Amino acid sequence: MSRASTVRRLAHALGVAVLTVASLAACGDEAATVKDAIDLADGRGSIDTDGDGVDDATIDADQGTDLTITTDEGEYAVTTELPDGFPTDVPLLDGTVLQASSLTSATERGWNVVLSSPLGFDETVTAVDTDLTGAGFTDNGRFAADGTATVTYTRDTLQVLVGITHDGTSSVVAYTVVVGQAP
Secondary structure (H helix, E strand, O other): OOHHHHHHHHHHHHHHHHHHHHHHHHOOOHHHHHHHHHHHHOOEEEEOOOOOOOOOEEEEEEOOOEEEEEEOOEEEEEEOOOOOOOOOOOOOOOOEEEEEEEEEEOOOEEEEEEEEEOOOHHHHHHHHHHHHHHOOOEEEEEEEEOOEEEEEEEEOOEEEEEEEEEOOOOEEEEEEEEEOOOO
C-alpha cells in the first residue's frame, strides 16, 4: 500500500471515528446513536453534535479520499488534492499531495497541505524558502534540528507555517496557511 493511500485511509478513518464519537457523546438515546453510526458507515449523513435533538452537522465522505463536515459555523474538508480556495499566490513545492484540508467559518479561513517531494532535506528547505521569499513572503523565524525544520512566513494578511522532515528517501512538507490580520 502506498504512503498516499495509507494517509487517505487514515484520514477517512479518523474522520469517521471522530464523528462517531461525537455522535455517541451527543446523543442520549442509544437507539439513535446506533442509527447515526449505521448511517455514517456509508459516508453520508447528519448528526446532532450538541445534544439538542436537531441534526446540526452533515457529513459527506467519498470512501477513502474526501471528507467534508458542514455545520452552521463553517466547513471542514479533507482531500488528496489542493483544497478549494487555496490561495494561488502561495507557492507550493512540486510534489505529490498526500493530504490536504481546509477550514472555513464566518471569521476564519485556513488550509493545510501535506506533500511528498523526492528532494533531499537541504534542497527542500532551500526550495521552499526560495519559492516563498520570491513570492514576497518574509521569513519570520526558523528552527532546524536533526532532519526537521519549521519556518514561518508572512505577507500582508497571509501567514504560512512550513514543517519539513526527511525520511531517508523523500521529504514530507506540511504547509499551513491562515488568512488573518496583518502582523
